[in-house]
Amino acid sequence: MSVALLGQLYDYHHWANRRLFEISAGLGEAVTSRPMGAPWSFPTLKGMFAHLYGADALWLARWKGGSPARLHDDEDFPTMADLRARWDLLESEQRAFVGGLAEADLASQFSYTNAQGTEFRLPLGPIVQHVVNHGTHHRSEVAAMLTLINGSPPDTGIASYRLTVVRG
Amino acid sequence: MELELIRGIWGYHWWSNRTLFGEVAALGADGAKKDMGKHWSFPTLKGMLAHIYGADRIWLERWKGGTPTKLHGDADFQGLPDLRTAWDALESEQRAFVGSLGTAELARTLDYKSTEGKPFAQPLWQLLQHVVNHATHHRSEIAAMLTMAKGSPPSTDMVLFYRQPKP
Numbered sequence: 001m002s003v004a005l006l007g008q009l010y011d012y013h014h015w016a017n018r019r020l021f022e023i024s025a026g027l028g029e030a031v032t033s034r035p036m037g038a039p040w041s042f043p044t045l046k047g048m049f050a051h052l053y054g055a056d057a058l059w060l061a062r063w064k065g066g067s068p069a070r071l072h073d074d075e076d077f078p079t080m081a082d083l084r085a086r087w088d089l090l091e092s093e094q095r096a097f098v099g100g101l102a103e104a105d106l107a108s109q110f111s112y113t114n115a116q117g118t119e120f121r122l123p124l125g126p127i128v129q130h131v132v133n134h135g136t137h138h139r140s141e142v143a144a145m146l147t148l149i150n151g152s153p154p155d156t157g158i159a160s161y162r163l164t165v166v167r168g
Numbered sequence: 169m170e171l172e173l174i175r176g177i178w179g180y181h182w183w184s185n186r187t188l189f190g191e192v193a194a195l196g197a198d199g200a201k202k203d204m205g206k207h208w209s210f211p212t213l214k215g216m217l218a219h220i221y222g223a224d225r226i227w228l229e230r231w232k233g234g235t236p237t238k239l240h241g242d243a244d245f246q247g248l249p250d251l252r253t254a255w256d257a258l259e260s261e262q263r264a265f266v267g268s269l270g271t272a273e274l275a276r277t278l279d280y281k282s283t284e285g286k287p288f289a290q291p292l293w294q295l296l297q298h299v300v301n302h303a304t305h306h307r308s309e310i311a312a313m314l315t316m317a318k319g320s321p322p323s324t325d326m327v328l329f330y331r332q333p334k335p
Contacts, residue, residue: 001170001271001274001275002170002172002173004175005170005293006172008226008294009200009297012301016215025333027304038315038316039313039315041311041313057308079184094276101176103169106169106173107169107172112199120331122327122330123330125169125173125176125329126173126176126326126330127330129173129176129177129326130325130326130330132301132311133177133180133301133304133325133326134325134326134327136301136304136305136308137304137305137308137311137325138308139305139309140304140305140306140308141312143305144207144208144220144309144312145226147207148207152192152313157301157302157305158294158297158298158301159295159298159301162290162294162298163288
C-alpha cells in the first residue's frame with residue numbers, strides 16, 4: 001500500500017502545481033515577474049514556481065544518486081513558458097521514478113552531499129513525502145499572492161483533489 | 169512501510185505546529201490578534217492556529233465514527249493559552265489514534281458526512297495525508313505573517329524533521 005500512497009500523493013502534487021501554474025501564467029509575464037513584497041520566500045510568482053521546480057529537480061537527482069551543487073531558480077527561466085517546458089520533462093521523470101519504486105526501496109537509505117559539502121543519509125520513503133510537503137508550503141504562498149492580484153484561486157487541498165478529480 | 173510513512177508525517181505535523189505556535193505565542197496576545205490583511209485565509213495568527221486546531225479536531229471525530237457539525241475556530245478561544253490547553257488534549261488523542269493504527273485500518277474505507285450533511289467515503293490513509301497537507305498550507309501563511317510581524321521564523325521544512333536524531 002505504501003507504493004500507492006506515494007504514487008497518489010504525487011498525482012496530487014502534479015495536479016496542484018499545474019492548477020496554480022495555469023492561473024498564474026494566464027496573468028501574463030509582466031504580472032508573474034512583478035515583485036510582490038518582502039514576506040514571501042521569493043518575491044515573484046515566477047520565482048516561486050522556479051523554486052518549486054528547482055527543489056523537485058534537486059531531490060530527484062539526489063534520489064538517483066547525484067549530489068547537484070546548484071539549486072535552479074528564477075534566473076534559469078526567462079519566462080513562465082521556458083519554465084513550463086522544463087517542468088513538463090521533470091514531471092515525467094519524477095512520475096517514472098516514484099512509479100518505479102518498490103516497497104523495499106522506500107525503506108532504503110540514500111546519501112547525498114549538499115551544496116555546502118555536508119553529507120546526509122536519509123530514508124527514501126519519508127523524503128519522497130518531504131518534496132510534496134515543501135510544494136504545499138510554497139503553493140500556499142502562491143495562493144495568497146494570487147489573492148492579492150485578482151482574488152482567491154480555487155482550492156488545492158488533497159480532499160478537493162480526491163473528491164473532484166479522482167472521485168474516490 | 170505505509171505505517172512508518174503515515175507516522176512520519178504525523179510526527180512532523182505535531183512538531184511543526186508546536187514550533188510555530190511557540191513563535192506566535194512569543195509575539196504576545198496583541199500580536200496574535202492583530203489583523204494582518206484580507207489576503208490570508210484568516211486575518212489573525214490566533215485565527216489561523218484556531219482553524220488548524222478546528223480542522224484537526226473535526227477529522228479526528230470523523231475517524232472515530234462521529235458526525236461533527238461544528239468546525240471550531242477563532243471565536244471559540246479567548247486567547248492562545250486556552251487554545252493551547254484544548255490543543256494539548258487534542259494532540260494526545262491524535263497520538264493515541266495514530267499510534268493504534270495498523271495497516272488494515274489505514275486501508276479501511278471511512279464513511280463520513282460533511283458539516284452540511286453530504287456523505288463521502290474515502291480510505292483512511294488519504295484523510296490522514298490530507299490533514300497534514302491542509303495544515304502545511306496554513307503553516308505557510310503563519311510563517312509569512314510572522315515574517316511581516318518580526319522576521320522569518322525557523323524553517324518547518326519536513327526534511328529538517330527527518331534529519332533530527334530519532335528519540
